Amino acid sequence: NAGVTQTPKFQVLKTGQSMTLQCAQDMNHEYMSWYRQDPGMGLRLIHYSVGAGITDQGEVPNGYNVSRSTTEDFPLRLLSAAPSQTSVYFCASSYSGTISYNSPLHFGNGTRLTVT
């Protein structure tokens, strides 16, 4: 199993450009999420999904879009990149997102994004 695959690993954008960060998992996980990690701060949730066709906002959703058309894929779109979006982005998945069920998180290797 590949687990959670994130691409690209590194990306440099100019202000105003758009791009999509890809995330795919092959574990048939219901729950998928995107986090950003900034120096001196804990991981912060951007968007998440508890199943195909269902997405919801996290703590810091502004400037980002997501969709979940399949169980496997959960891309994150930056609509118009800003320097404040310079960060390391992680995709994570787990078996179930339901309230009554806890399951371990599986993370991708991260995408280091710089916006100039």
Place this chain on the structure above:
Amino acid sequence: KNEVEQSPQNLTAQEGEFITINCSYSVGISALHWLQQHPGGGIVSLFMLSSGKKKHGRLIATINIQEKHSSLHITASHPRDSAVYICAVRAEGGSQGNLIFGKGTKLSVKP
């Protein structure tokens, strides 16, 4: 106020030492996760627990629900244990998406 506090922020140890990293939280939880982030950046889930104690190799995680506190212990530490250790809690009634993360403890084990 941070809902998840980790201590210490930074920790340097000599190879072979017993290490303890602490996590305190202020909300009722349904689960607590310990994660390890390698120097290369990848994040791995070490433990998920809601009560008692779990052990995996040289790593032990404990949780005291009444005191809202968890500890991660590393026995016979090794330089390859050098990483950032992150505590995260899932609030009671919250979705899997509502994990609250600590800022991490950076551990450096010297040979």
